[in-house]
Amino acid sequence: MIRLHVNVDHVATLRQARRGARPDPVEWALQAEDAGAHGITCHLRRDRRHFQDDDLRRVRERIRTLLNLESSLHPEMIAIALESGADEVCLVPENRQEITTEGGLDVVRERARLAEVIPRLRAKGIAVSLFVDPEPDPLAAAAEVEAEYVELHTGCYANASGEERDAELERLVAAAERAHALGLKVNAGHGLDYDNVEPVARLPHLRELNIGHAMVGRAVFVGVERAVKEMLARIEAGARG
Ligand code: PXP
Numbered sequence: 001m002i003r004l005h006v007n008v009d010h011v012a013t014l015r016q017a018r019r020g021a022r023p024d025p026v027e028w029a030l031q032a033e034d035a036g037a038h039g040i041t042c043h044l045r046r047d048r049r050h051f052q053d054d055d056l057r058r059v060r061e062r063i064r065t066l067l068n069l070e071s072s073l074h075p076e077m078i079a080i081a082l083e084s085g086a087d088e089v090c091l092v093p094e095n096r097q098e099i100t101t102e103g104g105l106d107v108v109r110e111r112a113r114l115a116e117v118i119p120r121l122r123a124k125g126i127a128v129s130l131f132v133d134p135e136p137d138p139l140a141a142a143a144e145v146e147a148e149y150v151e152l153h154t155g156c157y158a159n160a161s162g163e164e165r166d167a168e169l170e171r172l173v174a175a176a177e178r179a180h181a182l183g184l185k186v187n188a189g190h191g192l193d194y195d196n197v198e199p200v201a202r203l204p205h206l207r208e209l210n211i212g213h214a215m216v217g218r219a220v221f222v223g224v225e226r227a228v229k230e231m232l233a234r235i236e237a238g239a240r241g
Helices: 009-016 025-034 053-062 075-083 111-123 136-144 155-159 162-181 197-201 213-222 224-240
Strands: 003-007 039-043 066-071 088-091 127-132 149-153 185-189 206-211
Touching (some): 009 025, 009 039, 009 213, 025 039, 025 224, 039 053, 066 075, 088 111, 111 136, 127 136, 136 149, 136 162, 149 206, 155 162, 162 185, 162 197, 206 213, 213 224
Parallel strands (some): 003 039, 003 206, 066 088, 088 127, 149 185, 185 206
């Protein structure tokens, strides 16, 4: 079974538009769990544009499934990740100007820093995932620094159409095969929605999908329960082939 980890950042985006208390991403996370989500994902960005430190504390306290924290490699954020109680930390690149995470982590360039950070996270019992472009070099480097998981960046696939999308899917399939051969566990995410998720759910060796924006958008119209259940159904249909 492919696990669905629901990213709740954009509930916080909506709340931060008014700097108030609602809508509460933690409440959303709990409703997503009730609807069948297998885990909750959040990204505490250094600029705190959506999820806040207090959200992280509350989500950890209240959810019953797994917590996946996305974090940059900045020392301030790593210090928070180490104390977060997260089950899994996904290391991502972070750029203050970007609208959302734009590309995979440059694992080759960051190799030394990762070799220092990953053992510290693992010593706390945290599984480490690296958000990577579906290319051979970052996968080889991820295996070298002993990450447990890679999350394949599906953004290029999601933004493409027609033959270009087919080619992007092929790139993801090849990356999933290569990651598995290197001993890495395979997750995927970014830009996935109800229309494009099924082929990704068929990726070989896939364990977990991280999906956020599309489900928050859908929940505005149909509520959290239906938004999550519809996505679970699409993933199951995709995995069945
Ligand atoms: N995975 C990673 C590493 C991300 O940074 C994001 C965006 O926060 C997602 C998955 C989810 O992307 P989306 O909100 O487009 O579903």
